[in-house]
Amino acid sequence: MVKAIFILLILLSTPLPSFSAEESGVYTAAADSDNVQRVELTAGSYFFKPEQIIVRAGVPVELVIRNESKVVPHNFVMESPEAGMDFSESLSGNGNLTVVRFTPTRPGKYPFYCDKKLLFFKSHKDRGMEGVVEVR
Template sequence: MRRGAVQVSFLLALAFLSVALGGEWEKKVYIATVDKDGVQRVRIKAGSYYYDPNYIVVKRGIPVELVLIRESAFIPHNIVLEMPGVSIREELDPEEEVRVRFTPTETGKFEFYCDKKFLFFKSHREKGMWGILEVVD
């Protein structure tokens, strides 16, 4: 094989590996609306290794309910979210939706993520299992 071809196949292999192993983070935006019961309800799929949506916009001062659905049966996932007045760390369940409720009191962008990690492998967060909750007025 010529040198150029070797380099191209090497790059292709790398690209394939980075997708296969995670590490891709593609922004998936969801702008929450207020349900009839006055709650901003957001359904989030949590899989290996992503949240979908992973960029959520909510309004300040209105209750938020995150409804999390774990897509993977065997790989455990959770959600961690720290923001002023809110401290969440919930394990997710492959059988049942997990609901997390809070009311954002301050505007800003706050990161949520999965803090699972297997042995010496990259953490789920490093593999792309994180997102942003943006609180606006």
Template sequence: MAHKYYTQLILGISCLQILGMLPSEISAQSRNLPSLSSEAGSEQHVVVDMESYQYTPSEIVLEAGQTVRITLQNQSFLVPHNFLLDDPTGARIVELDVSSGEMQDVQFKPLGPGIYPFYCDKQLLFFPSHREQGMEGRFLVR
């Protein structure tokens, strides 16, 4: 009787060991997958809507030294917008026109931390520019 219990106890322990090993193997495999995909897609991707007269989102946090791909979608009807991006020193990095209803991708790599402002300087006749009407935003690079 005592011998039988002892055998069950041993079996129980080895079962626990097998169970204990399996999750660690699974987690090791799943740890590999994200690292591979993040290696392949180490770029950052942001989708920004352009409307009259705002960018959504207008404040975006980015990592320095990593390429970012920005997808700009002009949601306005018949209103062209653009995307002018400056680095923290005020130097222009990106200048891109996006016609009404269009979508365009642009990439850049923020080299250092700081505030990278972007805005739309389109203007109709004597009306205030889109930027003056609130169409601006910024990347907070850290």
């Protein structure tokens, strides 16, 4: 009984988890020794995680996207040619990786999303499969 109370006290004294930037879906990239900003991204039905990626302008970025989806097709789309990010890449599923490389040229916030849509259903983007590259 004493032991049970002791454990309870420990549980009660444990501070509630605070939400760090990581948990809220923001990732700040740091350049590796070869001066590439590598970012791991997870895609699934219907999300990208992290949802916000912060990178530096003028430094190459390599996005390594793991698509967890087994059946539903997804892609990764950016339409910001003015900032050096203009592509539509199909994502290989089943946990496979797709690598997207670009060099952001201009500070700002640029959306990325999946543009897949099945018949009359809501698009994946509208279901939350979207995010932002913030270039600083």
